[in-house]
Amino acid sequence: MTHAKWAILGAGAISGDFARALPASELGRLHAVGAREVSRAEEFAAAFGAPVVGTYDEILDRDDIDAVYIGTVHTTHVDLVHQALAAGKAVLCEKPLGVDPDETDAAIAAARRAGLPLVEAFKYRFGPFADRLRELLEGGGLGEIVEVESSLGFAAGSHTGRLFDPATAGGAILDVGCYPLSLVVGVAAWTGRDLEGLAVRAVAGTIGETGVDVSAAASIDLGGASANIRTAIVHDLPRLTRIVGREASLEIPNVWGSRTDSTETATLIRTDGTREEIEVPTVQPMAAEADATIRALREGRTEAPEIPWEQTRTIARLLAQWRGGID
Missing domain, CATH: 3.30.360.10 (Dihydrodipicolinate Reductase; domain 2)
Structure with missing residues (x-):
C-alpha cells in the first residue's frame, strides 16, 4: 500500500510528538514541514527526517501532499484549516478546532464544501x-x-x-x-x-x-x-x-x-x-488519529466517526x- 504523504504545519512541541508518532502509522509518513520561518522548519525536518520544508504557503501550494497536521497556536488553527482545504488537503487539526463556535462552524462548512476530511485531534x-x-x-x-x-x-x-x-x-x-x-x-x-x-x-x-x-x-x-x-x-x-x-x-x-x-x-x-x-x-x-484521517480521505468521507462534526x-x-x- 502506498503511504499517504503528511505535512506538519508548526514546529513546536506537539508537532514533534506527531512526527514521532507517524512511523507507527499504517497509512501515512512524514513528507514535509511548514513553519512561519523556514529556519524553524529546517531544524524540525532535520530532527525528524522530512525531505521538504518551507513556509506555510509554500507547503500548501505543493501537489505532492495528501494531508496536513496543524499543530500551531489556537488562534491560527482556523486560518490554516481554510488554506489547507482550499489547497485540496485533508486536515487533522489540534484541539480546539476553533476558539469559538463561529470559527468552528466556518471551518466545518469549508470542509463540507471541499468534500475533504476535517478531524479534530482529540487523541484519546x-x-x-x-x-x-x-x-x-x-x-x-x-x-x-x-x-x-x-x-x-x-x-x-x-x-x-x-x-x-x-x-x-x-x-x-x-x-x-x-x-x-x-x-x-x-x-x-x-x-x-x-x-x-x-x-x-x-x-x-x-x-x-x-x-x-x-x-x-x-x-x-x-x-x-x-x-x-x-x-x-x-x-x-x-x-x-x-x-x-x-x-x-x-x-x-x-x-x-x-x-x-x-x-x-x-x-x-x-x-x-x-x-x-x-x-x-x-x-x-x-498515529491512530492520523490513520483515521487518511482512511476517511481514501473512503471519500469528510468526518471521522471517532469525533464527528456534530460533537466538535x-x-x-x-x-x-x-x-x-x-x-
Whole structure:
C-alpha cells in the first residue's frame, strides 16, 4: 500500500510528538514541514527526517501532499484549516478546532464544501479503549447514565508563553478543559442524548495575572444526568473519570492516555458489588488519529466517526459557555 504523504504545519512541541508518532502509522509518513520561518522548519525536518520544508504557503501550494497536521497556536488553527482545504488537503487539526463556535462552524462548512476530511485531534478518542468505551455505552452496559465526573489539570512550569497569553487564546479551559468536556459530549452522544440540549449550568474559576483562566470547573446538564468537570494549568488534578449508571459504574484511571500510548484499563463496578477489569491493547494514539484521517480521505468521507462534526460543534459551543461564565 502506498503511504499517504503528511505535512506538519508548526514546529513546536506537539508537532514533534506527531512526527514521532507517524512511523507507527499504517497509512501515512512524514513528507514535509511548514513553519512561519523556514529556519524553524529546517531544524524540525532535520530532527525528524522530512525531505521538504518551507513556509506555510509554500507547503500548501505543493501537489505532492495528501494531508496536513496543524499543530500551531489556537488562534491560527482556523486560518490554516481554510488554506489547507482550499489547497485540496485533508486536515487533522489540534484541539480546539476553533476558539469559538463561529470559527468552528466556518471551518466545518469549508470542509463540507471541499468534500475533504476535517478531524479534530482529540487523541484519546482513537484506539481500542475508545472503541470499547463507545461500545459499552452505546450498548447500555451501565444502564441509564446519571452522572459523569472527569478532570484534567497540571502545574505549568512557567506562567509565560502561549498557554498564559490571551492573544493566543491561552488558558486552562481551551487547552486542557476541552478534554473532559469533550468526553462528556461523547458520553451524551453514545447514550443517545440530544446534543443540542446540552448546556453548561454552573461554572467557577480563577483568572490569573496574565488575564487567562488558570483553573475552572463546570456543571453540565445532560438531560436526566449531570456532569461535573474540572481543569487547571497551575496545579495537578486527578486523571480519573467516573461514569455512573443505574446498573453499573465505570472507573477509568486515565482515559486520556499519553502522547505515546492509549488507555488500556478500566474497572466496571456493578450495583451488586461485582467488579470486572477491562483491559485492551494500547496503540500510538496520534498515529491512530492520523490513520483515521487518511482512511476517511481514501473512503471519500469528510468526518471521522471517532469525533464527528456534530460533537466538535457541541464542544465548541459548550467551551464558549464555560469561558463566558468565568469572564
